[in-house]
Amino acid sequence: MSFANYNSQHFTEEEFARIQDALNTLKQVCEKYLVNLSADERQKYGRVNEQNKLLVNKVYDYHKHQAELQAPEVNWEEFDKDYISRQRLESITNLLERISIGLYNAKIMHDHDNxxxxxxxxxxxxxxxxxxxxxxxxxxxxxxxxxxxxxxxxxxxxx
Incomplete structure (x- = not known):
């Protein structure tokens, strides 16, 4: 009975240590930004679907290009900070998700080999x-x- 080694790529001790260090650094930098939401809070605040994101983007566009049309009741400085943070967090989470999926798939292949x-x-x-x-x-x-x-x-x- 023979089997194929589908994944012959293996982390060296040095690479694994570098990854652990990078993840620890990432965790330390992100620690103050991490939020734990309850299921109810997630339901309450998680309503910004793709359609609503388009609304936010359109309002941001008006804010940047036709400021005379913006509502005076909105704290636009905070709006800008939230908008930039949202973009940055989305970029980070997308990258982490791609890495996570790729690593999980590699793990599946090693599981299969084992x-x-x-x-x-x-x-x-x-x-x-x-x-x-x-x-x-x-x-x-x-x-x-x-x-x-x-x-x-x-x-x-x-x-």
């Missing part, structure tokens, strides 16, 4: 247990618990 190797090792232990080698008999019995009757051993589902 699972296929584990199946190969289990098959070998099963073969060797048949030779009455007590060490392999123990290993085979120990691994056998992960296989239930009626299911095939070689499934491609994520482990």
């Amino acid at each position: 699972y296929q190797a584990a199946l190969t090792d289990y098959a070998y232990a099963s073969y060797k247990a048949g030779t009455l080698d007590p060490n392999f008999e123990k290993k085979y019995k120990d691994l056998k618990q992960f296989f239930t009757k009626g299911k095939t051993k070689n499934t491609n589902k994520e482990s």
